[in-house]
Amino acid sequence: MPRLLNTAYEPELVPGKRSALFGMAMTEKQGGSDVRAGTTAARPIGGDEYELTGHKWFCSAPMSDAFLVLARAPGGLSCFLLPRLLPDGSHNEIRIRRLKDKVGNRADASSEVEYEGARAHLVGEEGRGVRTIIEMVTRTRLDSVLGSTAGMRQATAEAAWHVRHRAAFGARLIDQPLMTQVIADLQLETEAATATSLRLARAYDEDATAEEVAFRRLATAVAKYWICKRGPGHAYEAMECLGGNGYTEAFPLGMRYREQPVMAIWEGSGNVIALDVLRALSRDPQSFEAFDAELARSAGADRRLDTHVRRTRELIGELSRDDARDARARELVTALALAVQGSLLVRAAPPSVADAFIGSRLGGDGHLYGVLPLGTDAASIAARA
Structure with a gap:
């Protein structure tokens, strides 16, 4: 939270930053606005950590340091915090497939992404992701x-x-x-x-x-x-x-x-x-x-x-x-x-x-x-x- 609330702007993707920007990824190509139709899977790996596998049709602000993501855990559709960097400084398993060629809002990128066992932390309760x-x-x-x-x-x-x-x-x-x-x-x-x-x-x-x-x-x-x-x-x-x-x-x-x-x-x-x-x-x-x-x-x-x-x-x-x-x-x-x-x-x-x-x-x-x-x-x- 201190990094999220910090007003400094640090665009580099490096460990130990004072500030952080968050993006989000909810919609998938088969669901659109119906986010409950999402198929991205979340597998528990211990504690509040999960591995996410799947795709997102719209990932807003892919240059962010972390994302709020919806994925389907054993208990149902859940919300996760997905960082781009892992604690050891290595890159999380996020693949940016392409940037959207939007009508406007071009300075704020949007993308399609794939997760290949990306590590994420559960936010809230399993099955209550939308809420x-x-x-x-x-x-x-x-x-x-x-x-x-x-x-x-x-x-x-x-x-x-x-x-x-x-x-x-x-x-x-x-x-x-x-x-x-x-x-x-x-x-x-x-x-x-x-x-x-x-x-x-x-x-x-x-x-x-x-x-x-x-x-x-x-x-x-x-x-x-x-x-x-x-x-x-x-x-x-x-x-x-x-x-x-x-x-x-x-x-x-x-x-x-x-x-x-x-x-x-x-x-x-x-x-x-x-x-x-x-x-x-x-x-x-x-x-x-x-x-x-x-x-x-x-x-x-x-x-x-x-x-x-x-x-x-x-x-x-x-x-x-x-x-x-x-x-x-x-x-x-x-x-x-x-x-x-x-x-x-x-x-x-x-x-x-x-x-x-x-x-x-x-x-x-x-x-x-x-x-x-x-x-x-x-x-x-x-x-x-």
């Missing part, structure tokens, strides 16, 4: 939310800077009404994501109450689904603000556009997360009670938001009695996400921001950026970008 590793996965989902939010902020800032310094048709772009609307809308999405991700992060603090822990169980999945899924479209709209320049590698938004989808896909893509929300609602009623208590803090602040929250509660009731509820999971997660974003903004954001967000996000069935309700103070919102 053990999900603690790490949940916090990585929080990281994905924060990463998508940071990407939105970068995209908005780049677009806003460009339109403030570029003139066309006799005026700066930012002063053109259509562009003002687009920048304001990009900023609305960024502010909603920021408020949500920081509220979620608060629930992970050391002093989190039982209610906060319950809140984060549901809120993490909801935020991961919605904010990460909004990232790619947001990046594209910002890229378009730069015109042809935005589509070249001389400017940074092409990389941002390629980078955003990774947060939505990894640690549970959209359908996986949506089904996780359904499971949380059915198996852990305290999580929705805590989530609903968060929404209740904004009751009466905006009639449109109150109506949306009421309909969302009704939708949860409908789906609890609907045999086809899985098919409507995305509808429900979207409603929950917009409810919590609206609730946070009416409490913390300037009235112009909260009003425009609720009017545009809760007033219809989807939209393209730059379509805001009549009367929106787009100039003041754009100035916040």
Whole structure:
């Protein structure tokens, strides 16, 4: 743990390092998101040590010093800590077959690996590997939310800077009404994501109450689904603000556009997360009670938001009695996400921001950026970008 928590960066693979980086390997080619279908075998060799034999289709960050790995022990699917170096300094039996040729996120390698009697240590209990590793996965989902939010902020800032310094048709772009609307809308999405991700992060603090822990169980999945899924479209709209320049590698938004989808896909893509929300609602009623208590803090602040929250509660009731509820999971997660974003903004954001967000996000069935309700103070919102 001291090496894991050390903030020094030591990229060399040598014994006696002060710090260590961890990667993970869960998915296999025959299972994908269904990690319980894994066939990698773990043979006990004494104490908490096992020998792992098998493959992993995705091993994240293969340059790490150790990995959390799922493998099938005699007692069932279990979680293991797999170091790259053994205590005597020799290399563990890990074979990197190839690096993934990814759309983006190229600076953070992913690989396919084979284990040939690789030595590993049991983490948690045999047969409870998914439950053990999900603690790490949940916090990585929080990281994905924060990463998508940071990407939105970068995209908005780049677009806003460009339109403030570029003139066309006799005026700066930012002063053109259509562009003002687009920048304001990009900023609305960024502010909603920021408020949500920081509220979620608060629930992970050391002093989190039982209610906060319950809140984060549901809120993490909801935020991961919605904010990460909004990232790619947001990046594209910002890229378009730069015109042809935005589509070249001389400017940074092409990389941002390629980078955003990774947060939505990894640690549970959209359908996986949506089904996780359904499971949380059915198996852990305290999580929705805590989530609903968060929404209740904004009751009466905006009639449109109150109506949306009421309909969302009704939708949860409908789906609890609907045999086809899985098919409507995305509808429900979207409603929950917009409810919590609206609730946070009416409490913390300037009235112009909260009003425009609720009017545009809760007033219809989807939209393209730059379509805001009549009367929106787009100039003041754009100035916040």
